[in-house]
Every structure is written in C-alpha cells, then in structure tokens.
Amino acid sequence: MAEAGIIDGKAVAARVREQLKTDVAEFTARTGIQPGLATVLVGGDPASEVYVASKRKMSVAAGMADLHQHLPEDATQAEVEGLLGQLAANHAVSGILLQLPVPAHLDAAALIELIPFEKDVDGLTTMSVGLLAQGKPGLRPCTPSGVIELLDAYDVPVEGARVVVIGRSELVGRPVAQLLVNRNATVTIAHSRTKNLADVCREADIIVAAVGVKGLVTGEFVKPGATVIDVGIHRGPEGLSGDADFASVSEVASLVTPVPGGVGPMTIAMLLANTLRAAELQYALAD
Numbered sequence: 238m239a240e241a242g243i244i245d246g247k248a249v250a251a252r253v254r255e256q257l258k259t260d261v262a263e264f265t266a267r268t269g270i271q272p273g274l275a276t277v278l279v280g281g282d283p284a285s286e287v288y289v290a291s292k293r294k295m296s297v298a299a300g301m302a303d304l305h306q307h308l309p310e311d312a313t314q315a316e317v318e319g320l321l322g323q324l325a326a327n328h329a330v331s332g333i334l335l336q337l338p339v340p341a342h343l344d345a346a347a348l349i350e351l352i353p354f355e356k357d358v359d360g361l362t363t364m365s366v367g368l369l370a371q372g373k374p375g376l377r378p379c380t381p382s383g384v385i386e387l388l389d390a391y392d393v394p395v396e397g398a399r400v401v402v403i404g405r406s407e408l409v410g411r412p413v414a415q416l417l418v419n420r421n422a423t424v425t426i427a428h429s430r431t432k433n434l435a436d437v438c439r440e441a442d443i444i445v446a447a448v449g450v451k452g453l454v455t456g457e458f459v460k461p462g463a464t465v466i467d468v469g470i471h472r473g474p475e476g477l478s479g480d481a482d483f484a485s486v487s488e489v490a491s492l493v494t495p496v497p498g499g500v501g502p503m504t505i506a507m508l509l510a511n512t513l514r515a516a517e518l519q520y521a522l523a524d
C-alpha cells in the first residue's frame with residue numbers, strides 16, 4: 238500500500254491564524270471592541286513561560302490586546318482568586334487563560350471555576366464541559382477543537398464514521414469524543430482498562446490517540462485506509478515524537494498527523510479562535 242498522506246498541522250494552523258486576523262479586524266471595525274486575551278501565569282515554570290510567550294505573541298499578531306498577568310510563585314489562593322475576579326469583571330478582557338500547571342500549593346480546579354463561561358477560552362470549567370456535553374453553544378477546549386479542524390481541513394468524513402479515541406482525560410480524550418459525537422460520529426472511548434486495544438482500534442475509520450504512551454499505536458492497530466490523529470507529545474534525545482509509531486502507521490493509514498507539526502500547532506490557533514468567539518459571545522450577551 239502507498240505511504241499515508243501527511244496532515245500538515247503547521248499549514249492549517251497558519252491558515253486559521255491568517256483568517257482570524259481578518260475576522261478580528263472585521264469584528265473590531267463593526268463593534269469598536271478589540272478582543273483581549275488575559276493569560277495568567279503563576280510562578281516561573283520554564284515550559285509554561287515558553288507556552289505563554291507564544292500565546293501572547295500570536296494573539297497580538299492576530300490583532301488582539303495582550304492583557305497578560307504574572308503572579309509570583311508564592312502567590313496565595315486568595316491572591317490568584319482576587320486577580321481572576323478582577324479579570325472576570327473587566328470588559329476589556331475577552332478571554333482568560335490560567336496557564337496550567339499552577340504551583341502545587343494552589344487548588345487549580347477551584348481557580349478554573351472562577352472563570353466565567355463566556356471568557357473560558359480553555360473550555361475547562363464545569364459550565365463549558367456541560368455545554369459541550371449537551372451540544373449547546375459554548376467555548377470548546379483548544380486541542381480537541383484543533384483535532385476537528387484538521388479532519389475538516391483534509392475533508393475526512395466524520396458523520397457516520399467509526400472513531401476510536403484512546404484516552405479519557407478531561408483535557409483531551411473526553412472533549413474530543415464529545416465533539417465527534419456532536420458531529421455524528423460513532424465514537425468508542427478506549428483507556429488503560431480496555432481489552433484487546435489493537436482489535437478495538439482496527440474497527441476505526443479514524444483513530445485519535447491521546448494516551449501519553451510513546452509509540453503505542455502501531456500499524457497493527459490501523460485498518461487499511463484509516464486516518465490517525467496523534468495528540469501525544471514526548472520529548473526525547475531525538476526530539477519530539479507522538480503516541481503513534483509514525484513509520485508503521487504510515488504504511489497502513491491513508492492520512493496521519495506527524496509529531497511535531499500535526500496537532501501541536503493547532504492548539505494556539507484554536508485558543509485565538511476561542512478568544513474572538515468569546516468577544517463575540519460577550520457582545521451578544523450585552524445586547
């Protein structure tokens with residue numbers, strides 16, 4: 238069988254960001270409101286600093302206001318709560334993103350719940366999760382939305398497709414499964430207790446791997462002609478790799494995302510899309 242086509246997440250993310258620039262300019266011209274993203278970083282975790290820096294840079298490039306907030310490592314729960322309360326009440330703030338993980342002495346779950354659903358650009362509050370589960374309009378988690386955007390960009394049929402999502406985390410597995418169900422796919426959620434995982438996966442037209450186990454999904458898991466979306470990110474001496482074994486999967490699949498350059502670049506692009514959507518939602522609610 239011919240080698241699988243490669244889903245170019247970098248190119249799709251660049252197109253999404255380009256389109257957003259136009260959409261943000263149009264929204265601002267129409268409403269007089271510049272969408273603003275408040276990233277909130279507590280402490281100095283080096284990886285988080287890098288992520289936050291690129292979120293800020295790309296939001297500015299899309300024409301949004303950078304309303305970044307930085308609190309020291311020893312900030313108390315009450316201090317972070319106070320800041321989130323101010324951002325929630327501030328009309329200049331369209332989206333609030335609490336960068337995770339927060340330092341261990343803080344209760345992250347309680348902090349997330351202080352973000353109003355219409356500013357919840359990470360889509361992680363109980364309210365946003367409920368809206369997604371009910372299929373009602375709301376802000377969706379960024380990486381799962383990026384997976385859907387990639388499938389759409391490559392015209393992969395989702396309606397009626399059999400999909401196996403490997404992983405049931407709040408961040409990726411559960412929301413991506415919900416998004417796919419809302420798009421009329423027939424979805425199986427596999428996890429660490431799933432029996433005969435390879436057999437379950439071989440039923441799928443689309444496999445979404447969000448497992449956190451390097452190279453778990455091999456060619457043996459893949460039905461000939463299926464699409465494999467690899468959400469995993471693993472850092473090793475040879476650089477980044479994913480939850481799928483790219484070489485063996487490519488021999489069987491028709492389309493596959495590489496790591497890096499697949500799902501990864503989509504996450505920030507979808508965060509920016511959510512920030513504009515949040516600004517639109519707030520504008521509509523204020524009407």
Ligand code: NAP
Nearest residue numbers: 380404405406409428429447448449468469470500501504
């Ligand atoms: P997570 O919270 O650790 O969840 C992993 C899920 O995989 C769990 O549901 C677990 O099952 C399941 N699992 C673990 N080992 C398994 C196995 N051997 N067979 C079947 N299922 C297994 O991870 P996550 O936050 O969802 O992230 C998953 C991966 O995506 C990680 O590599 C992470 O770095 C990456 N990621 C990438 C992006 C991006 O922007 N591309 C964003 C977020 C995460 P149980 O529930 O039974 O424990």
